[in-house]
Amino acid sequence: MSNTKFNTAETEFKTAIHDEQKQFSSKDFHKTFARPVFVKPPYLVHRNVEHAGEHNQFSTERKHPVFFVDLPSKNVSMTIGGLLPGQLTNKHRHTYETVLYVLEGKGYTEIEGEKIEWQKGDAVYIPSWAWHRHQNLSDAESAKYIACENAPQLQNLGVALREEEGRDL
Structure with a gap:
């Protein structure tokens, strides 16, 4: 050359x-x-997630315990959600997709009026902007799930929205 x-x-x-x-x-x-x-992030592990405590604002808003997995991902998030015996969450929707993996319990997720029953070991997909809520079917046992979402990706693009039924955006 x-x-x-x-x-x-x-x-x-x-x-x-x-x-x-x-x-x-x-x-x-x-x-x-x-x-x-x-580019190595400042940390790669979040130990003892549930021992770090509930996210107070989110838990109060959603009316069930929520534990954020604090990792430096810019595209996906993970939370641990808990439903008390018999608990039914508020109906809500968001622009990000959600995949739930059920760790404990038995219940259902209502998605746009369709009731999807689940139990330990099942995974449930919630499409973006679909009205949904969760119900624990046991009156004695709690239910627990991991929720994986692409919320950070949409937040970084400025298009992540969440709406609770009966409240304005």
């Missing part, structure tokens, strides 16, 4: 690296180059 070609390629590469560090609009799409870089 001649020096001229090498220098041109080096200059284009340096320009591309510089361009990656600025904000782009749609007209600049041809200037973006995928250059993944591993």
Whole structure:
């Protein structure tokens, strides 16, 4: 390769690296180059999640215990939800998807009027913007589930919304 070609390629590469560090609009799409870089987050584990305590505001708003798994993900979140014996949550909806994995108990999730029964070991999908609520069918035992959501991704894009039935956005 001649020096001229090498220098041109080096200059284009340096320009591309510089361009990656600025904000782009749609007209600049041809200037973006995928250059993944591993950036180690400050921590990779959240030990004893439930011992860290309930998230007071969320637990109060949802009317059941909620424990946030505090990890540095920018795209997915995980919470541990609990339903007291016989408890029925408020009907709500949000722009993010949810997958529930049932750890303990037996109940149902009502999604847009359809009752989906679940028990320990089951997984339930809640589509975005679907009205839903959860019911523990036992009058004696609590129910517990893990909820995985893409809420952080939508929050980072500025489009995450949540609405409780009967309240304005």
